[in-house]
Amino acid sequence: MNVLFVSSEITPFASTGGLADVAGALPAALAREGAKVTRIMPLYRRVAENPKIRRVDTGLTFSVPLGPELRKVRIWHAPRPQPDTYFVAYEEGFDREHIYGLPDRDYADNFQRFLVFLKAVVRFIDHGHRPRPDIVHANDWPTGMLPWLLRHGVDGTGRTGTEATVFTIHNLAYQGLFDAANLGAANLPGGLFSMHSFEYYGKINCMKAGIVGADLVTTVSPTYAEEILTPERGCGLDGVLRGLPRPVLGIVNGVDYRVWSPSRDPDLPARYSARDLAGKAVCKQAVLEEMGFAEADGVPLVAMVSRLVDQKGFDLVARAMPELMKRDLRLMVLGTGQSKYHRLCQSWQRRWPEKFRARLEFDPALAHRMEAGADLFLMPSRFEPCGLNQIYSLRYGTVPVVHATGGLEDTIEDLTRHPESGTGFKFRAYTARKLLDAVDRALGLAADAKALDTVRRRIMRVDYSWKRSAQEYIQAYRSVARTYRVAAGW
Numbered sequence: 001m002n003v004l005f006v007s008s009e010i011t012p013f014a015s016t017g018g019l020a021d022v023a024g025a026l027p028a029a030l031a032r033e034g035a036k037v038t039r040i041m042p043l044y045r046r047v048a049e050n051p052k053i054r055r056v057d058t059g060l061t062f063s064v065p066l067g068p069e070l071r072k073v074r075i076w077h078a079p080r081p082q083p084d085t086y087f088v089a090y091e092e093g094f095d096r097e098h099i100y101g102l103p104d105r106d107y108a109d110n111f112q113r114f115l116v117f118l119k120a121v122v123r124f125i126d127h128g129h130r131p132r133p134d135i136v137h138a139n140d141w142p143t144g145m146l147p148w149l150l151r152h153g154v155d156g157t158g159r160t161g162t163e164a165t166v167f168t169i170h171n172l173a174y175q176g177l178f179d180a181a182n183l184g185a186a187n188l189p190g191g192l193f194s195m196h197s198f199e200y201y202g203k204i205n206c207m208k209a210g211i212v213g214a215d216l217v218t219t220v221s222p223t224y225a226e227e228i229l230t231p232e233r234g235c236g237l238d239g240v241l242r243g244l245p246r247p248v249l250g251i252v253n254g255v256d257y258r259v260w261s262p263s264r265d266p267d268l269p270a271r272y273s274a275r276d277l278a279g280k281a282v283c284k285q286a287v288l289e290e291m292g293f294a295e296a297d298g299v300p301l302v303a304m305v306s307r308l309v310d311q312k313g314f315d316l317v318a319r320a321m322p323e324l325m326k327r328d329l330r331l332m333v334l335g336t337g338q339s340k341y342h343r344l345c346q347s348w349q350r351r352w353p354e355k356f357r358a359r360l361e362f363d364p365a366l367a368h369r370m371e372a373g374a375d376l377f378l379m380p381s382r383f384e385p386c387g388l389n390q391i392y393s394l395r396y397g398t399v400p401v402v403h404a405t406g407g408l409e410d411t412i413e414d415l416t417r418h419p420e421s422g423t424g425f426k427f428r429a430y431t432a433r434k435l436l437d438a439v440d441r442a443l444g445l446a447a448d449a450k451a452l453d454t455v456r457r458r459i460m461r462v463d464y465s466w467k468r469s470a471q472e473y474i475q476a477y478r479s480v481a482r483t484y485r486v487a488a489g490w
Contacts, residue, residue: 001034001035001036001134001135001474001477001478001481002035002036002131002132002133002134002135003027003030003035003036003037003038003133003134003135003136003137003477004037004038004039004040004121004125004129004133004135004136004137004163005023005026005027005030005037005038005039005040005137005139006039006040006041006118006121006136006137006138006139006143006146007019007020007023007039007040007041007139007140007143008041008042008099008100008114008117008139008140008142008143009023009041009099010023010024010039010041010085011023011024011025012024012081013041013044013047013050013053013078013085013087014041014044014046014047014099016099016100017307018170018171018253018386018387018388019139019140019170019171021253021256021388022139022168022170022220022253023039023041023139024256025254025255025256025466026253026254026466026469026470026473027039027083028081028082028083028256028466029254029465029466029467029469029470030470030473030474031082031083032467032470033467033470033471033474034474035474035477036131037083038083038084038085038086038129038133039083039084039085039086040085040086040087040088040121040124041085041086041087041088042087042088042090042093042094042113042114042117043076043087043088043089043090043094044094044095044096044099045094045095045096045097046097047087048089048095053078054078054079054080055076055077055078055087056076056077056078056079057074057076057077058075058076058077058086058128060074060075060124060127060128061073061074061075062075062120062123062124062127064116064119064120064123064154065119065154065155065187066112066115066116066119066185066187067184067185067187068184071090071092071093071116072090073088073089073090073116073120073123074088074089075087075088075089075120075124075128076089086124088116088117088120088121088124090113090116090117090120093109093112093113093114093116093117094113094117110142110176110178111176111178111182111185111204111206112182112185114142114143114145114176114206115145115185115186117142118143118145118146118149119149119154121136121146121149122146122149122150122153122154122159123154125150125161125163126159132162132163133163134162134163134164134477134481135163135164135165135166135477135480135481136150136163136164136165136166137165137166137167137168137477138165138166138167138168138210138214139167139168139170140168140169140170140171140174140207140210141174141175141176141206141207141210142176142206143167143210144167144176144198144205144206144207144208144209144210144211144213145186145198145206145209145210145213146165146210146213147165147167147209147210147213147214147215148186148188148192148197148198148209148213149186149188150163150165151213152188152189152192154187155187156186156187156188156189164215164216164477164480164481165213165214165215165216166214166215166216166217166218166476166477166480167210167211167213167214167216167217167218168217168218168219168220169207169210169211169217169218169219169220169228169248169385170219170220170385170386171385172207172219172228172233172234172235172237172385173235173311173383174207175200175205175206175207175208175235175237176204176205176206176207177200177203177204177205177206178203178204178206179203179204180193180199180202180203180204182204183204196212197209197212197213198212198213200236205237207237208237208240211237211240211241211244212240212244215246215480216246216249216476216479216480217241217244217246217248217249218248218249218250218251218473218476219248219249219250219251219385220250220251220252220253220385220386220407221250221251221252221253221385221386221406221407221409221410221411222250222251222252222410223250223405223406223407223409223410224250224383224384224385224386224406224407225247225248225249225250226250227383227405227406228241228248229241229242229248233383246480249476251469251472251473251476252386252407252410252411252464252469253386253388253391253407253469254464254465254466254467254468254469254470255388255391255392255395255464255465255466256465256466257395257465260368260371260392260395260396261395262279262280262283262372262395262396262397265368265372267364267365267368267369268283268368268369268372269282269283269286269369270282270283270286272372272397273460274397274456274457274460274461277397277453277456277457280372280373280396280397280456283369283372283373284301284372284373284374284375285373286369286373287301287332287369287370287372287373287374288301288330288373290366290369291332291357291359292357293330293332293354293357294354296330299328299329299330300328300329300330300375300376300442300443300446300447301329301330301332301373301374301375301376302329302330302331302332302374302375302376302377302378302401302439303331303332303333303334303370303371303373303374303376303377303378303398304317304331304332304333304334304335304377304378304379305333305334305335305367305370305371305377305389306333306334306335306337306379306389307335307336307337308333308335308336308337308338308341308342308345308360309337309338309341310338310382311381311382311383311384312337312379312380312381312382313379313380313381313382313403313435314337314338314341314344315382316380316382316403316430316431316432316435317378317380317435318341318344319432320432320435320436321348323432323436324436324439325348325351325352325355325356327439327440327443328443329355329376329439329443330355330356330357331355331356331357331378332356332357332358332359332370332374333345333356333357333358333359334358334359334361334363334366334367334370335359335360335361335362336360336361336362342360345358345360346358346360371389371392371393371396371398372396372398374393374398375398375399375446375452376398376399376400376401376439376442376443376446377389377390377393377398377399377400377401378401378439379400379401379402379403379408380401380402380403380427380435381402381403381405381406381408382403382405382430383405383406384402384403384405384406384407384408385406385407386406386407386410386411387402387406387407387408387411390402390407390408390411390412390424391411391464393424393459394411394423394424394459394460394462394464395459395460395462396460397456397457397459397460399415399423399424399425399442399445399446399452399455399456399459400412400423400424400425401424401425401426401427401438401439401442402424402425402426402427402438403426403427403428403430403435404426404427404428408426409426411423411464412424412426414426415441415445415455416441421458422455423455423458423459423462424459425438425439425441425442425445426438
């Protein structure tokens with residue numbers, strides 16, 4: 001099984017969040033299960049200028065049409081970390097400080113930028129990639145036009161391909177909507193712009209393009225696969241998803257425990273494991289000092305590592321905050337996002353300096369230390385396709401408190417209902433009162449040191465490694481490849 005994994009971001013090269021983590025870890029897990037996997041992504045400035053990334057020029061250069069004009073691209077290769085990663089160099093589109101846009105707006109030419117990338121991928125498959133892939137696995141809206149380009153060619157005159165396409169929805173809310181005036185840049189037959197392909201209320205919808213064009217659509221948890229079929233969570237595409245010939249397949253994301261494990265984490269002041277928890281207390285004291293908290297012996301420490309946006313539940317936290325600060329706890333937040341939440345965090349820190357601290361920045365090493373030092377991890381997302389921090393928290397012995405949605409529902413078992421097997425605390429109704437109720441139940445556990453250690457040891461042994469997820473993906477690849485071969489007559 002030869003797989004080409006196509007993503008707009010891949011850890012450790014360039015990342016804005018969960019998509020990059022998946023693109024970094026899943027292909028490696030697929031390779032360990034016997035697949036021949038290569039990856040391809042754009043060559044951003046941060047990749048080109050990073051001295052730690054050893055890349056070599058393959059010598060492959062292609063010209064791809066962008067409407068009536070030609071754009072030149074070059075292919076680079078990084079053999080480490082495995083599996084192999086290729087980069088599409090297109091200076092006009094990717095020699096920029098940020099991946100998708102400036103802090104206050106997206107880049108106006110995102111459709112054209114990623115279109116050049118995808119056309120270069122097609123050229124790479126046809127003229128540079130060996131062996132030819134059986135599966136092309138595309139991810140989220142930046143790669144949504146790829147199935148159509150594979151079918152019709154980079155200039156729209158047709159193409160003969162033998163690969164099947166898989167498209168993964170990582171977050172349906174981000175769809176890549178663009179004015180129809182951009183369609184000429186795609187060089188696709190004009191008749192494709194219809195409600196049956198990627199037209200969406202007169203605009204180009206790249207997420208819809210991937211959903212309708214792929215041979216199989218997957219997403220990152222079984223519950224999210226069900227939720228997006230509803231008007232409430234379908235983001236306007238629920239009807240399209242319900243009408244697919246093959247149902248959306250939900251596969252829970254895994255975690256790379258080589259990176260996220262307190263027994264080997266280089267970012268921690270002390271290491272620990274389910275057998276020996278002593279280092280966790282050291283980590284707690286260290287992160288309290290790092291965040292600027294006064295001495296807090298015995299006071300539960302709660303962490304949030306997240307984008308500061310509505311989706312992640314910060315509207316709910318804002319409503320609950322006055323009551324939350326009446327509890328005997330310390331709350332620390334790490335992340336960036338909407339300016340209104342930056343201002344709120346700053347005001348909370350001024351109002352409750354002994355109980356609340358925020359770092360409004362992106363700091364992966366601090367994220368590791370917060371996971372290790374916290375007693376509880378708060379993740380009240382309005383919706384959450386999969387989520388990774390709740391899974392990281394399990395391995396670090398930090399009890400999750402989550403809203404029961406999407407992957408949070410699938411990965412956390414409620415301790416109140418299942419005290420002998422539970423792994424965290426859930427609330428179902430999206431209200432401040434229910435959030436506070438879940439926090440209060442978690443604080444009750446934290447007050448009992450012996451019970452808390454028992455739960456910590458249990459959750460640290462929960463296995464969400466990528467092995468299981470990779471096996472499910474390989475089964476899906478085999479299924480769609482067989483179906484495609486029969487349909488194509490090969």
